[in-house]
Amino acid sequence: MSALKTSMVSRAHVEAVYHDTWARSTRLEELLVDESFQSPTAVENRFALEALGGADGLIGKPLLDLGCGSGEAAVFFALRGADVTAVDVSGEMLRVARALASQRGVAVQTAQVMAEAMPFADETFEYLYGNGVLHHVTLEPTIREIRRVLKVGGRAVFIEPLAHNPLIHVYRYLAKAVRTPTERPFAFKDFRVVQQYFPAFQHREFWLFSLAIFLYYYGIERIDPGADRYWKRIIRDGWRVEGAFRLLYRVDGVCLRVIPWLRRWCWNTVLVVEKR
Secondary structure, three states, rough: OOHHHHHHHHHHHHHHHHHHHHHOOOOOHHHOHHHHHHOOHHHHHHHHHHHOOOOOOOOOOOEEEOOOOOOHHHHHHOOOOOOEEHHHHHHHHHHHHHHHHHHHOOOEEEEEEEEOOOOOOOOOEEEEEEOOHHHHHOHHHHHHHHHHHHHEEEEEEEEEEEEHHHHHHHHHHHHHHOOOOOOEEEEHHHHHHHHHHOOOEEEEEEEHHHHHHHHHHHHOOOOOOOOOOOHHHHHHHOOOOHHHHHHHHHHHHHHHHHOHHHHHOOEEEEEEEEOO
């Protein structure tokens, strides 16, 4: 076995063990299916949905949810008529995803796979979606596999955390109990790897001054980031913080248009690629 493959397998094992443990403490009633796309703060997922053609454009389309976790997005897409295959390195997360799909009355196919070596035929999927998955895997072999399984004309969308903002570095240190040791947040230089395989590539960044809500959680509400995942809470709290968020989001929009280099200081990026 090559050193690269050994490293990938080892990393996948660490990720699987961590996410299996997380899944065992997950309750279906706490999972946010509609909220993950419809909450006022779910701006990345709404952008991703539009990049995939909108809810009406999913009907009958074969879609791969890569790194599906507990299955909120997979179920959301299936409820809108997509033919969804959900994959993850964690068998326990897939168990939760199947239970959630059953609860919501939709069919979702599942498979436990490594992103770097997927068992699907070439050009299987019209669409591919991943939320917070690329920074948990070995990037280049994963991007190569994504290109292989996408149909010509197919599109993939990924939501990834960025590595550059010092405030987020502090947050990640405080939240290390709810993060895997092998994850590596996305850097702008990683875009070059994506572009090697997908020249038709764009990205958009989100959450700059909007991150003040995280400071509010920590400094005013005294919420421990090592015990409560802020990135889930911000979706659950979307309607509670809607007023403040919409104001900050407008400020973000203006600043990122006027001063484009601020994009690297954002919390998240959404990558949209198309196979031509």
